Amino acid sequence: MTVIITISILILMAYLFDITAAKTRIPSVILLLVLGFLTKQVGDFFSINIPDLKPILPVLGTIGLILIVLEGSLELEINKSKLRVIRKSSLLAFIPLILLSFSLAYAFQYYGQVSFKIALANAIPFAVISSAIAIPSAVNLLAKDKEFITYESSLSDIFGVIFFNFITLNDYFNTESILFFIAEILCMLIVSFIATLALAFFLHKIKHHIKFIPIIILLTLIYAFSKIFHLPALIFILLFGLFMGNIDELRHYKFIQQFHPINFNKEVHKFKELTTEIAFLIRALFFLLFGFLIEIEEILNPDTILWAVLITIALFVLRMIFLKLFRLQVSPLVYLAPRGLITILLFLSIPVSQSIDLVNNSLVIQVIILTALVMMVGLMRTRPKEEQVETV
Template sequence: MTVQLIITLCVLLLFAYIFDISAARTKIPSVVLLLLLGWGVRQGTILLDLQIPNLMPLLPVLGTMGLILIVLDGAMELEVDRSKLPLVGKSFFMALLSMVIISGLLGWIIYRIDGIVSFKDALANAVPFAVISSAIAIPSSRNLGAANREFVTYESSFSDILGVVLFNFIVFNKVIDAGSVIHSLTGFLIILLVTVVATAGLVFLLSKIKHHVKFVPIILMIILIYAVTEIWHLPALLFIILFGLIIGNINVLRRHRLIRRLQPDALCAEVKRFHELITEFTFLVRASFFLLFGFLLETSELLNSHTIVWALLIAAGIFLFRYLLLKIFRLPARELWFIAPRGLITILLFLSIPMEQSSALVNKSLMVQVVIISALVMMGGSLFPKGKKSGSSQAEAEADAPDSDEPEQAGSAEFGQAATGPAEPSSSGEANPDYRARPNL
């Protein structure tokens, strides 16, 4: 039985790899195929009458690990300079307004229809549906142009952070008043201090450890810091994204005296190897999570007629408000409106709702259907051509220059220039080794 299990796991993960590398051509998000594959395996075990232990406790563990690695990997891909500030600002306010509007409106609807839960508890049930899943959005944005790809990474990461912060703020405060707000702001200041100290220590270790095993201890410390700050209900994802941005842009900091003492050329080489390892781990954990989630899906949950109308209405509201906000911010709505998937973080927050605060209207069937519908909409949106070029050549061309056939993007010169402009060389005059120049698998 052990050998058969090993064979099954290897075959499933190899299928996941095939789905990942074929997504650019098929335009089908690998997440959809992973969910279907996991569900198909479940049906096979039922058909063969195989006894499988309860795997549900593994789902939050894999989900949390995947969230950390995906946000870290995405943050390390981003280049930081002053020209990116407009892009960062727009992505932050897009994520914030989307979070406030969707969770507020859906929370009010749950409160009015349920009639039992308080408005605060109704908000706790609504927040998971307002969060864009970076676990799905970031990998699915690889076929977009460089500007749009960076925007999706920033927006989905901010959405994850804001979603977790808002959810914890609502769930863990019995009364929402000025004191609870001050407590949350204090948490932000603490996590910024933790980020500065932890990043300095981890960068120092990365440059000084000479043992042949050096990256795994650093990854374990990152996860440990995240877990400890989560216990104290601090915005732990903020540490992950800031750490990723700093270490991923170590070239920009090499002119500083402290970085020069750490042999920046050798440090950049180590960061490159570290990023490659993070990318490999991210693929493995993300694929395992969605395979397991698909395996745990019940057919009755997918086809629940009592919740499908609600799921369709929620999904329609999500994409309608997203389109309107993109137009308000003068962002390329045609390329970005459909990238608003719900997924990993939605599942994790739903599983974290305390029993005494849960609403009868929000159940697993509704959550699963919204996740599936949003993924299908994203798949459908990616199938329509956005310009004259198509396929992999389009993705490669867009990575270097904005598409001239995109009127919305052309109308937003600030956004396009901020996100697609060439990276400025280091003021130190030294060559900047760009470890990002690697193929996307």
């Protein structure tokens, strides 16, 4: 019963952090990490025997990533008026990711004395924006800024995972490996199209009072099978969410009219609410557990702190440059580039044969904490959205 009581209190506190974030403007992830860390210290103080929870972290992270990308994509509108923001968010998600990955890879190669390929595999996790932190942290921004962050961070996750898989799964980079890589993406697009229509059809036809949980489980199942075959599975999650959330834009097609868009939208709205609630729960558990597993020695490790500071400075400077190049307002968008869930998942996915001593738990934790702190300070300096003036 003690475990149930503890978990219940922690989740309720996570909910309190979430609903007070608008007032405090402190990202809930910071408070969740601190809460998880303090819980561990209390357990150690009272000599409470706690089993090894590390194997649970990747599982929670994967489910959380699926739900967060799904939650974000369900909120997005796709029409001609959105082409500009889609184009700019795509470029801002892709170009800095590539530049930062290659820059860090050269540094890791030089100081770590490893091949460039191995250095690049270790650099990519630090170049990907965490949608798990960025999307909920943007909730109090203007609608246009929140929309941009949702697009950018979701696409950053997808580009990062695809790029990471391409680097780690190919021993050589030649025409054959590139063509195979393109074939994998095309295959995933075909699978996504078929699976999306099938799941939408099931959602429309199922009359049973339980229908949304099976859909989420099927999404997770398709994602897992796609990952087994090294396909970019996040593309499927994004496309499914975009289709479900934008069926009104397709209502002039005869095939779509079979779904009865008006009634279907009511079901999608219920599905969106459930997805949001479950995503909150999984995200809270993930960051509580991550905070719980953090060791004080890892946070204060002097061997990696300089690297962590330099990486943090580099990614925010690069982001500011590209925001100016794309003629986007720098504040508050520049602060919304945290590293988090996706960074941890990619770091844990680095094959043992490709891991290097320079990139370790301490460096990952320090970069995550530093980027979250920069985001927190930046959001605190940002005026509440009702006081801001739109400048797009």
